[in-house]
Amino acid sequence: MAKELINEVLLRPAVELYSVAACLLAATLCIFAPWSLALSSEIGYVTAAGFSVFAFIRFKDAREVLRYRRNIRRLPEYSMTSAQIPISRHSLFIGLGFKWQQRHTHRLMQTYRAQFRVYVEQPYLYQLARKLERQLEFIPSLYWISKITGSHNPLNPVRPLPPVGGMPRLHGIELHEQEVTLPLGERVGHTLVLGTTRVGKTRLAEIFITQDIRRGDVTIVFDPKGDADLLIRMFIEAERAGRLDELYIFHLGWPDISARYNAVGRFGRISEVASRVAGQLSGEGNSAAFKEFAWRFVNIIARALVELGHRPDYLQIQRHVINIDELFIKYAHYYFEKNEPKAWDAIVQIESKLNDKNIPRNMQGREKRVVAVEQYLSMSPVYDPILDGLRSAVRYDKTYFDKIVASLLPLLEKLTTGKIAQLLAPNYSDLNDTRPIIDWMQIIRQKAIVYVGLDALSDTFVASAVGNSMFADLVSVAGHIYKFGVNDGLPGADNYAKVPINLHADEFNELMGEEFLPMINKGGGAGLQITAYTQTMSDIEAKIGNKPKAGQVIGNFNNLIMLRVRETATAELLTNQLPKVEVYTSTVMSGATDSSDPTGQTAFTSNTVDRLTATNVPLIEPAHIVSLPKGQAFALLEGGTLWKIRMPLPKTTKGEKIPTNIQALADYMRTQYTDSTEWWQQSDFASNNHNLPDDLIEESGSTEDIQPIEEREE
Structure with missing residues (x-):
């Protein structure tokens, strides 16, 4: 087979087999009948060896043609268990x-x-x-024929x-595949995974997360919709790596067994608290002015709380947004006791003289002490x-004040209603609550594993708000690490040491806000390595x-890793980003011309x-990406090198063990969370009880009761 021809043709009959047969x-003749070729026995053996070598070479060429023709129609199976996924300290498989x-x-x-x-x-x-x-489907007596023809044997x-x-x-x-890896040094440049629903994004995430966990790195997974198999995969890999003590699960849908987290409790600058809260409000059109006022008002409250020695949280902010008078009086007590102890005597005298006639109109409805x-x-x-900031707030007319904070109150109500309030505003002094409180700096120092389930299908707005706040908190922590290192303040440690922080954001368009831009733009300097997964660019x-x-x-x-997408623009x-290349076409042209000379x-x-x-044609067309099989992708890695990749299909293995509370949580997630493309199959949330069973709550603090399960990977 001529391999160096410009116009290579592999879709053809394997004509090399004729040479092999000859x-x-x-x-055979040279060995058993050398006399028929006028050869002696010794020379016949040598000649037979020569023919055999040539037959072997031609057979290899024929086999390549046959394999090529087979692969064009059906690829060989490629699967592995999670335990078989290669782990490297230098590259990502x-x-x-x-x-x-x-x-x-x-x-x-x-x-x-x-x-x-x-x-x-x-x-x-x-095809037959x-x-x-299809025809035998409606003939039960002959359905066994369909089982035979439809078997994957x-x-x-x-x-x-x-x-x-x-x-x-x-x-x-391509017949000659190789393992495709991404050098770990390139991950700090961040990775974007695009693919429509049910084409393998979660499977790819499992492959990446498995390696990050078993490598011992910080692994943070944001899962807005709640994928039960992804949660189980993280638990199994944490157990396999001996890191169960470092695994934290934060889930808005199941607060009884979730870790707790104060989204505004840690900050580098006090103004970050207001940015995280007001950042969830709309800033379009006329809403921009209300958003700016909400930011200023929350900033005033946060500064006062910190000065009074309180750690801000959503409950305290909501409390003082509704009643700013209480905070104003409390801070005034604190300030005057510290700076003017005799001021309260004068204030009491002024208060005794106040009545409805001499109270200014803009202060009517306020407490007399205010x-x-x-x-x-x-x-x-x-x-x-x-x-002065608190004073400017209380000088507003109360009716007018309630109107300009009207956009802020619904957000705070959603974040502080029911059991979610216990997660987002944890009581640090409650020793009876054994649920851990996570803090990003401690997570990074501990090199922990965090699963964040945001229950977006139940309440998209709350999921987005909490996710944005977590991102903003991470940006703040990343800024601190960039300036001072991860061990800042710890005795006897390298203050400027940095650790890789692997952040996986599934459906990250649901979580993205203004704070996401500085995270991907500048977070790499602090060790943040973001892998974001979404469907389309339009999202x-x-x-x-x-x-x-x-x-x-x-x-x-x-x-950039792109699986099958349905949007041409994506x-x-x-x-x-790809160049054009030359492709060659061979055309046979024949003709005949009659002679004009009769003689x-x-x-x-x-x-x-x-x-x-x-x-000249493009290296690949958008139509090729739209036609990708599930689990396959094109990838631009390491500065623009184009790779064609297929991921290993999951193999099921038996004997993995997980606690019953995690298994029950995963089962609930499977029944309650359905894919958005199958909305007609979603459960009736109004008729279902969302509280976990009592026995599950009792077991949430223990991992001793474990049961073997079969790995589920889809």
């Missing part, structure tokens, strides 16, 4: 694949030509078997294709920025509401020309 026949080059585009273009259709389409027997199965010549869809030819055009303090401050040369634009900002987000991801995000010896002349033409 060489084997000649070798992705799957099997190859570098996509010009020859692969050339081969792919050939598969669309009519003359090669017989090698690309499924044979007639395969599928037709027969390799001995079945008409076995059905794997249920992955797409075109196998996209990967079958009015008295405000009047004292107006007569006294006292200046304190926090006290990002719709969430941010600004196309240039969406482009800014996408531009900060140095690695596919063009990859294809527009000549030639009646006509003929000629045949084999013309080779070159055409």
Whole structure:
């Protein structure tokens, strides 16, 4: 087989087998009947060896053609258990694949030509078997025939294709695969994974998360919708790595067994508290002014709480948004006792003289003590920025004040209603509550594993608000680590040491806000390595509401992995970055010309020309990405190298053990959380009880009662 020809053709009969048969026949004659070829026995053996070597070479060429033709129709199975996933200290395993080059585009273009259709389409027997199965479906007595033809046994010549869809030819055009890995040093540039629903994003996330956990790195997983199999996979891998003590589960849907987290309790600057709260409000159009006022008002409350020695949380902020008078009086007591102990005597005298007639109109409805303090401050040369801020808030007309904070109160109500309040506003002094309280700095120092389930299908708004607050908190922690190191303040430690922080954000468009931009733009300096998963580029634009900002987000991801997508614009995000290449087409042209000389010896002349033409085409088209099978992807890695990848299918193994409370939580997640594309199958939330059973709550603090299960990976 001529391998160096420009116009390579592998979709053809394996003509090399004729040479193999001839060489084997000649070798047989040389050994058993050398006299028939006028050879002596000794020379016959040598000649037979030569024929055998040539037959072996030609057989290898024929085998390559046959394998190529097989792979175009059906790829060999590629699967592994999670325990078989290779773990490296230098690279991240992705799957099997190859570098996509010009020859692969050339081969792919050939598969669309009519003359090669017989090698690309499924044979007639395969199509007949599928037709027969459809007809026998309604004949119970003959259904056993369908079971035989539909079995996946390799001995079945008409076995059905794997249920992955797409075109196998996209990967079958290369016979020599290799392990595709991403150097760990490249992960700090962040990775974006795009793919429509149910094409393998979660499976890819499991492969990455498994390696991060077993490598011993900080692993943080944001899962808005709540994938039960992903939670179980994290538990199993944490147990396999001996890191169960480092595993924390935060889940808004199941607060009884969830860890607790104060989204506004830790900050580098006090203004971050207001940014995390007001950042969830709409800033479009006329709402911008209300958002700015809400930010200022929350900032005033947070500064006062910190000065009074309290750690801010959503409950305290809500309490003082509803009743700012209480905080104003409390802070005034604190300030005057510290700076003017005799001020209260004057304030009490002013308060005794107040009545409905001499209270200013803008202060009507306020407590008399508030009015008295405000009047004292107006007569006294006292200046304190926090006290002045509180004073400016209470001087608003109460009715007007309630209107301008109206947009803030619904957000705080959603974050402080029911048992969620116990998660987002933990009581640090309650020793009877054994649920851990997570803090990002401690998580990073401990090199822990965190699963964050945000229950987005139950309440998208709360999930988005909590996710944004967590991202903002992480940005603040990353900024501190960048400046001072992860061990800042610890005795006898390297203050400027940094550790890799692997952040996996599934459906990250649901969580993304303004705080996500600095995280991906500057978080790499602190060790943040973000892997974000979403469906389309439009999801990002719709969430941010600004196309240039969406482009800014996408531009900060140095690695791009694209599974099957349904949006052409998303596919063009990859294809527009690739060059054009030349593909070659061989065209046979023949003709005949009659002779015009009646007396000549030639009646006509003929000629045949084999013309080779070159055409510039894109390296891959958006249509190829739309046609990818499940579990396959194109990837731009390490500065723009294009790889074609397929991920290993999961193998089930028995004997893994998890606690009954985690198993029950996963079962509830499976029954309550359905994919958005199958909304008609969702459970009736109004009729279902969302509280965990009593026995589950009792077991939530123990991992002793464990039961073997079968790994579930989809």
